[in-house]
Amino acid sequence: MKSFTLNNGLELPAIGFGTYKTSAEIIFRAIAAGYKYFDTASFYGTESCIAQAIEQSGEPREKFLIASKLWKTQMGYENVKLAFEETLENLKTHYLDVYMIHWPRPDLDNLDWKALDLETWRAMEEIYFAGKVRALGFSNFLPYHAENIIKNSRVMPAVAQLEFHPGHTQTFALNYFREKKILLQAWSPIARGRVVEDVLVKELAEKYRVSPSKICLRFCLQEGVMPLPKASNFERMRENLNCFDFELEPEDLSRLENMPPVGWGGEHPDRVRI
């Protein structure tokens, strides 16, 4: 399995590159390492870095898939239209591959987030129907946030992004998105390094003779989840893309699924950040 097919038929590479806290130079390196899918957000400030790196690569934009996200302050019908145009300008492109709502609510005081999400989604649907984005999705939406959109909209979300790695699998959400045929993408798939010292992850890394990072990424793939690792160094970039040379045995997969919680980044859409 080297790709995932979304519920609307769009094919995505099995592994994407996360661009949070990167630069045009790092993204250019990632292109050289073989990445085709780039995850960004208006909040990251890396949209223009992707444009710069693609330009530098000499490859046409169509060779790549780009996902971006609408920030909390950009929600609402009119704001979405403006934010989307800004994102296209930053990326120097006339279309996006995936467009997502970054968080389901702008802040914890916003009690009317359901109406705001629907208004936001309606504007995104119009962009989708105009052919300017190939798939819609959301990030940090849990099943009860997702239901609001699914039950009240015309376009079925195709992608959901959540923190996901060994030790933080959000199993109820994973099962929900599987059942709805919405592709789950893993952000922080190697927990920014917080799980590499875990005793089980280390044991399996030794058993399969791979790095702990590769155990994490392979875990995502075998769960049907698309990982979006970020790395700065070329060798690590290559290593992370090359997760198809081994397979976790069912028992090891089950051990990873059932290990004690570890490595959570502290963010939850309905809680103050820890």
Ligand SMILES: NC(=O)c1ccc[n+]([C@@H]2O[C@H](COP(=O)([O-])OP(=O)(O)OC[C@H]3O[C@@H](n4cnc5c(N)ncnc54)[C@H](OP(=O)(O)O)[C@@H]3O)[C@@H](O)[C@H]2O)c1
């Ligand atoms: N939707 C959201 O709210 C949200 C939130 C967070 C992240 N994201 C997305 O998910 C992407 C990835 O998440 P992340 O950046 O938080 O964390 P991550 O990919 O889990 O971890 C990145 C860290 O792991 C290190 N690393 C990468 N490959 C390695 C390897 N093979 N061996 C050892 N260390 C390795 C990197 O080091 P070096 O960089 O030094 O190489 C970096 O410090 C982001 O870039 C972003 O696109 C989305």
